[in-house]
Amino acid sequence: MAMVGLFWISEESVYVGSPPAADGHGVRLTAEGLEAVGPDGLRAWTWTDLSSAAVEAAPLRGTPGRRLGMALDALLTAASGLGNEPPEMSLRLETADGVEEVPVYSAAAGGYGPEELALSQILLARFVAGTADPLTLSAWGRQNSGQGTPKPRMREALLRVWAET
Numbered sequence: 601m602a603m604v605g606l607f608w609i610s611e612e613s614v615y616v617g618s619p620p621a622a623d624g625h626g627v628r629l630t631a632e633g634l635e636a637v638g639p640d641g642l643r644a645w646t647w648t649d650l651s652s653a654a655v656e657a658a659p660l661r662g663t664p665g666r667r668l669g670m671a672l673d674a675l676l677t678a679a680s681g682l683g684n685e686p687p688e689m690s691l692r693l694e695t696a697d698g699v700e701e702v703p704v705y706s707a708a709a710g711g712y713g714p715e716e717l718a719l720s721q722i723l724l725a726r727f728v729a730g731t732a733d734p735l736t737l738s739a740w741g742r743q744n745s746g747q748g749t750p751k752p753r754m755r756e757a758l759l760r761v762w763a764e765t
Contacts, residue, residue: 602748604749604759606707607629613628613738615707616629619707623639632647649695653691660717719756722763732762
């Protein structure tokens with residue numbers, strides 16, 4: 601499994617943010633659309649159902665306030681003994697019926713780089729437009745199985761190729 605931008609990629613699946621968490625939240629991308637799992641069960645949208653999809657509140661890497669917040673979270677977690685949940689983001693979906701907000705967890709412990717985030721949003725928009733296919737990411741996941749998450753420059757390069765293809 602590997603993280604590339606806002607996407608968590610395995611040999612079989614592509615997720616926005618992290619794969620489903622212990623609480624069940626998760627959004628899987630398929631060739632047909634999005635599948636969101638949450639407390640209300642499974643909800644699904646086809647790509648043609650969507651007029652847009654974008655991730656909001658994604659943590660940015662290197663932001664001074666973010667570093668301080670992470671340090672405080674770590675301190676409070678250690679003091680309380682409670683588990684540290686990854687930062688929550690929101691996947692904003694626009695359909696003919698209105699706007700849906702779907703919670704997803706960040707897969708990037710230190711946040712996302714600005715370029716990686718921007719390229720991920722472009723790729724997500726291309727999925728909605730039907731000009732890119734999440735199966736391309738799954739194929740990459742199968743070819744790179746066991747190699748883990750690439751370095752930031754490689755992630756940006758992959759996203760650039762996927763967003764422009």
